[in-house]
Amino acid sequence: MLVFHYFCIILHILFSKMHIHFAPLQGYTDDVYRRIHNELVGGVHCYYTPFMRIEGGGVRAKDLRDIRPEWNQGVNVVPQIIANSRKEFDRLCDIIIENGYKRIDINMGCPFPLQTRHGRGCGLLQHPDIVAEIMQRVTELTEQGIQFSVKLRLGLESEEECFSILPLLNSTPLTHVILHPRIASQQYKGEVHLDAFRRFANECQHPLIYNGDLTTLEDLHRIETEFPHLCGMMIGRGLLARPSLAREYAEGKEWTLEQRIHLITRMHARLHEHYASIIPSETQLLSKLRTFWDFMEPTFGHKTIKKIQKAGNLKNYLAAIP
Numbered sequence: 001m002l003v004f005h006y007f008c009i010i011l012h013i014l015f016s017k018m019h020i021h022f023a024p025l026q027g028y029t030d031d032v033y034r035r036i037h038n039e040l041v042g043g044v045h046c047y048y049t050p051f052m053r054i055e056g057g058g059v060r061a062k063d064l065r066d067i068r069p070e071w072n073q074g075v076n077v078v079p080q081i082i083a084n085s086r087k088e089f090d091r092l093c094d095i096i097i098e099n100g101y102k103r104i105d106i107n108m109g110c111p112f113p114l115q116t117r118h119g120r121g122c123g124l125l126q127h128p129d130i131v132a133e134i135m136q137r138v139t140e141l142t143e144q145g146i147q148f149s150v151k152l153r154l155g156l157e158s159e160e161e162c163f164s165i166l167p168l169l170n171s172t173p174l175t176h177v178i179l180h181p182r183i184a185s186q187q188y189k190g191e192v193h194l195d196a197f198r199r200f201a202n203e204c205q206h207p208l209i210y211n212g213d214l215t216t217l218e219d220l221h222r223i224e225t226e227f228p229h230l231c232g233m234m235i236g237r238g239l240l241a242r243p244s245l246a247r248e249y250a251e252g253k254e255w256t257l258e259q260r261i262h263l264i265t266r267m268h269a270r271l272h273e274h275y276a277s278i279i280p281s282e283t284q285l286l287s288k289l290r291t292f293w294d295f296m297e298p299t300f301g302h303k304t305i306k307k308i309q310k311a312g313n314l315k316n317y318l319a320a321i322p
């Protein structure tokens, strides 16, 4: 009996898959995209909303629409917020909790100056005092049944910044931490700092998720082999480019090009149908739909994608898409 028990544990270690988390991508992974992806292919443990923020004293209508419970039904969604103070943090949490959510992801990774120069995103990493105030509230809300995670990058200016706030994160009851191992000036380009990620993994006392440049099954297998103790991997652009990637990982087998293209065309048809029903202007509909192809050049080639980008009206666009 005991031998069988250990045999099962070994099988589990060998064949269990890590959870795949769909990264939030402002302008791409809205409620419609998330729902259609989940329905047609899935393979993803959970989807994060692009960050909700305070702007001009309030929250954008677009951000509120994105978390409406009725539009997110059946999809495992984690709303994300970005804040530069305890006040902003409290306001955003209240809105999310009022909408019935019990999980919130805190953005400490956004590298864009529009946010960082106001102390949001990875700008927050240089203010441990504010992080401490926010973590205090996280602890209180956790006691009331709300779960929090943190998504961060190494730092605004230096990769040491994440280490200076790590003790604060370690002493807060978070469900997990997601680390994108780059600093702000790199945005989402250049080398990922795997050594810094490893150091962080050694010191982080929470379940940890790796994020950055995972675009193929080999990439996923390389990271899970190199960091077997992770609790998951988060994919952004890799899933926009290849929506079946998480499903392929779950199945342990690559899809053929034909299968992948079939899925992409089905997803596009559904997105078109849905957006057309809510966006009356053809120009706006076209610019919304066009983004679907932004990361798909590796699958369809430069010529096709260029044609899609250059199509000046819906008719030419529909003729250009695969």
Ligand SMILES: Cc1cc2nc3c(=O)[nH]c(=O)nc-3n(C[C@H](O)[C@H](O)[C@H](O)COP(=O)(O)O)c2cc1C
Residues within 6 Å of the ligand: 023, 024, 025, 026, 027, 049, 050, 051, 080, 107, 109, 110, 151, 180, 188, 211, 212, 213, 214, 234, 235, 236, 237, 238
């Ligand atoms: C266009 C764009 C929008 C993004 N929006 C967000 C966001 O709203 N919140 C967030 O935490 N990260 C955001 N990110 C970062 C991604 O979630 C992810 O961390 C990044 O793309 C690296 O992962 P990847 O290499 O798998 O794409 C954005 C990235 C891009 C390129």
